[in-house]
Amino acid sequence: MRYNFDFVKHRKKFFTFSIVITLLGILTLAIFGLNFGVDFKSGTNLDISVGQTIAKEKAVEILTKAGFEEKTFTPPTIGGNQDRVTVRFDRVLLPDEVQKIEAAFVEVYGENVTKEENTVDTTIARELINKAGLAVLLASVGIIIYVSIRFEWRFAVASIVALLHDAFIVISLFSIFRLEVNLPFIVAVLTIIGYSINDTIVIFDRIRENLRFTKLKTFDDIAQLVNNSISQTMTRSINTVLTVLFAAVCLFIFGSESIRLFSLAMIFGLVSGAYSSIFIASPVWLVLKNATLKPRKPASVGAKE
Template sequence: MRIFNFSQPLNFMRLKWAAVGLSTLLVLGSFASIAIKGINWGLDFTGGTVIEVGFATPADLTAVRQTLTDAGYGDAVVQLFGTSRDVLIRIPLRTDVEQAAVGDSVISALNTQQSEPVTMRRVEFVGPSVGQELKEDGGLAMLIALIGILLYVTMRFEWRLSVGAVASLAHDVILTMGLFSLLQLEFDLTVLAAILALIGYSINDTIVVFDRIRESFRKLRATSVDETINDAITSTLNRTVITSATTMMVLVVLFYMGGALIHGFATALLFGIAIGTYSSIYVASAIAEILGISREDMLPPPPVEKEGENTDAIM
């Protein structure tokens, strides 16, 4: 299936400096937001208590928040969990003595304001040491993924393409975290999983483009580097658009139908895939070209002549 059918390659590299400049500004803005506003870490990383309760009738979240505020839990996060009768309550970390009784205290406070009893579905407690360990392990997982991709692309292609690929992935991750910082969206384990999935998705898209760049360098001998890269990107544009569009359709359904707990995951992937499609075209390829990628770098090495081998034609 082909959405676009171009008679001539599109001139993507004409905008490479503008794209690199825009990406630089966005990355710096993301760093600034993270430094000033910070990341709104979820209870998975900071520690605290997650309580799932069931109501006999549709829950009034405003009344639930007010009840918890009156009970001394003004910092609680209250949201629907699946249906209008299921409510998820997140309470930040308190002292160990208070934490052990948080679940019973919350249920007691809610039952005093309800005509029908509120049932406790589950209570989960995450300690501060566990949260810190999850934060460190998550950062280490992203670092190892980027280093592994750097080595893989270097061995499969060429170091300039490797630098472009890793810069593209780092660009996607930083901008996604910048979005969560700017909007103060909760960053929990599901968002971390989305970012790791984004790294895998984005590198797959970049590798497809790099494969075609290598083929184009070997096939098109009378074209410039700009023209060769433009031809490679244009020839993969249908695949890129179809893959991104179908993936985002699924994520839109997840965002609207998956419930509150999946919103962060879907948001990270929706934004990350849009940014990743752009960075595969402009950031990865543009950086490789700026670093001086050439046709000679993509040609296979000449065959090594074995010692004593007679290369003359047999008479």
């Protein structure tokens, strides 16, 4: 199936849209930062199973009676079969405080109450943040090297622009909507990088193949080459993204609370990855390639008789 849409003609609009989202994300990050979860922020996370249905309001009431003000913990989330409460405290709880909370739930729901405690101190949280950033950096460097060897440096630059675009779009959206950033979020970002570069490489491979049969003399020649290459791979790209996107949406709707934000990050990233592969990566390569064309010499004027 061929698409006749002129992807190159509207490149400035797509560049502008991405720049606006990026600037908004930078502004939000500068003002509010990221909403780090317990994995990256010192504190205690309690996962309490009560063995029967519990409402969020009831969980807050029990925690309040146990001596904790609402401002000291995040709003509890209800997961599992509506019988599991997850609540995060912004500081590390002492052992007797954890026992006090467990006793408060036991008093209401009986001996079937069980708990799982996850505590992270400041040193570990800082180390996790540094290692997460290092993982993304190493993945980007590896991709640059691979694409430069397999294709050329212009393809590498364009692919990294698209890759960083996707990662930052997801980070920006999580910052704008104040969604919690935890370890599954980092896994989602690394997974998104993999899918993004896969979509981009499919289009670049077709561009490289079409280059063998095309002589590039003008900007229009490059534009036609890019448009044809995107059109030829569009169906494959859409089908690939929709397949994974369907799975991510199902996980978001039907999955447990612990993987919901992971699924949401994947949804954001898959949509952004499909967009950037088509509307960002290829036009960036076009701009770089166009800079290598020699300017056409003006036609010589015939001598006057």
